Amino acid sequence: MDTGSPQDTGPDAAQGTAQGTAQGTGGAAGGEPVWIALPPGLLKMRRLLLVVWLGLITLAAGLLPGLLAGPAWAAFALPPLALLVWGWVMTERNWRSWRYAERADDLLISRGVLWREETVVPYGRMQLVEVTSGPVERHFGLASVQLHTAAAATDATIPGLDPAEAERLRDRLTELGKARSAGL
Numbered sequence: 001m002d003t004g005s006p007q008d009t010g011p012d013a014a015q016g017t018a019q020g021t022a023q024g025t026g027g028a029a030g031g032e033p034v035w036i037a038l039p040p041g042l043l044k045m046r047r048l049l050l051v052v053w054l055g056l057i058t059l060a061a062g063l064l065p066g067l068l069a070g071p072a073w074a075a076f077a078l079p080p081l082a083l084l085v086w087g088w089v090m091t092e093r094n095w096r097s098w099r100y101a102e103r104a105d106d107l108l109i110s111r112g113v114l115w116r117e118e119t120v121v122p123y124g125r126m127q128l129v130e131v132t133s134g135p136v137e138r139h140f141g142l143a144s145v146q147l148h149t150a151a152a153a154t155d156a157t158i159p160g161l162d163p164a165e166a167e168r169l170r171d172r173l174t175e176l177g178k179a180r181s182a183g184l
Helices: 011-022 040-069 071-097 135-139 163-181
Strands: 099-102 106-111 117-122 126-132 143-149 156-161
Touching (some): 040 135
Antiparallel strands (some): 106 117, 143 156
């Protein structure tokens, strides 16, 4: 059961929240951070990969034994098929659990369905901010932002962002990192 706080995860909510953060609001009036959800393209990509890989395994597990040993052996396709259905549901739950928020002094990244994990990355501790996009991510128009800090244990990644948002976030974090580390 997901015990995290409720969030708007639709594409319009994420876009509106991203625009509010991009304009420098940084948080709600009550001091709560403004959480930004990941775009739905990441869910679409992950589900496609799930269907491709587990679909091939399901076909192999059912077709080969069914043809070689008889139709009763085609039942070996049921476990990978059940795993595909379970993975379909869990992929969405995992996607909904990811969110991030820009605050005045740090970046918050929250994720996790059963075990909620929240990472706080102070701007002054960031050493490197990378935007990466593999071939599958590029096909879906996605990019990831990876943050490297002074402590390797606090390195963080925000996957599946729109490339423009990833670049905006990289530029903003780099700018804030330079401003905050000037006194060190």
